[in-house]
Amino acid sequence: MNAHQNDTPILRAEHFTKYLTGRKILDDCSISMRPGDVKVLIGPSGAGKSTFLQCINCLLEPDQGEIWLGERKVDFKNTKELYDLRQHVGMIFQEFNLFDHLSAERNVALALRKVRGMSRADALERAHAELARVGLEDKAKLYPAQLSGGQKQRVAIARALAMDPTILLLDEPTSALDPELVGEVLTVIRDLAAHGMPMIMVTHQMEFARAVATEILFMESGRVIEQGSPEELLAPGAQTRTQDFCTRLLELCGEAEPSQEARS
Ligand SMILES: Nc1ncnc2c1ncn2[C@@H]1O[C@H](COP(=O)(O)OP(=O)(O)O)[C@@H](O)[C@H]1O
Numbered sequence: 001m002n003a004h005q006n007d008t009p010i011l012r013a014e015h016f017t018k019y020l021t022g023r024k025i026l027d028d029c030s031i032s033m034r035p036g037d038v039k040v041l042i043g044p045s046g047a048g049k050s051t052f053l054q055c056i057n058c059l060l061e062p063d064q065g066e067i068w069l070g071e072r073k074v075d076f077k078n079t080k081e082l083y084d085l086r087q088h089v090g091m092i093f094q095e096f097n098l099f100d101h102l103s104a105e106r107n108v109a110l111a112l113r114k115v116r117g118m119s120r121a122d123a124l125e126r127a128h129a130e131l132a133r134v135g136l137e138d139k140a141k142l143y144p145a146q147l148s149g150g151q152k153q154r155v156a157i158a159r160a161l162a163m164d165p166t167i168l169l170l171d172e173p174t175s176a177l178d179p180e181l182v183g184e185v186l187t188v189i190r191d192l193a194a195h196g197m198p199m200i201m202v203t204h205q206m207e208f209a210r211a212v213a214t215e216i217l218f219m220e221s222g223r224v225i226e227q228g229s230p231e232e233l234l235a236p237g238a239q240t241r242t243q244d245f246c247t248r249l250l251e252l253c254g255e256a257e258p259s260q261e262a263r264s
């Protein structure tokens, strides 16, 4: 992946601060993405991880801070620029957010038709290609109710990929899944990473983070309090908050999914 790297970040979020109902939820959080970067955000529930992701694609507007797409600073007050930012930044949520009344192929094709203005035939052709990329070419005609949780999340990933995102944001993409379905979704994400898709992912899947992350950011109380490579932060015996958190996750959760806790 290092072969892809150059000097200009494709996206930078700088010094984000966000208040919600009078409380400071994000406090001076920054992240910078270069081609091929896979950054994993971890930290306790309520740390501000989801808020940070939502500010990065301006689903929530930060109260302070800047976003840069390549060399260009995004003007939050400019609707066209916000729209452009969201075109570049794909988002995957914990709970899939598929339309139940649309088949898998039509879930993927919808934005291609509505946003890109593609013809029905072209949109469906692209949808099939994206469904094939996540291993679901034979499920294109099925409705969400006919799919497993893992398959639904793969459809959601195919839908995001169909928009040709510059980077993907994934907010606990496997936390709503039964344990036996986590692997198939992580395999798809790992494959995207291996093909150089830049991504920022909130997850408690520490083996995934260790294997795939180019950097781990540990958040607590709205701040990034630790940041480094998995080798640095998760070295055996490393005296880091990240290592400590992982040890506690394993102790607390045993064989249960650590991220089944209620989403905040
Ligand atoms: N819409 C909201 N209004 C007020 N507080 C919120 C809102 N969304 C999240 N929060 C609070 O912000 C903090 C961070 O939430 P969140 O970003 O979801 O954390 P995480 O994803 O790390 O669990 C929590 O204390 C949460 O209660």
Ligand SMILES: [Mg+2]
Pocket: 049, 050, 051, 171, 263, 264
């Ligand atoms: Mg969250």
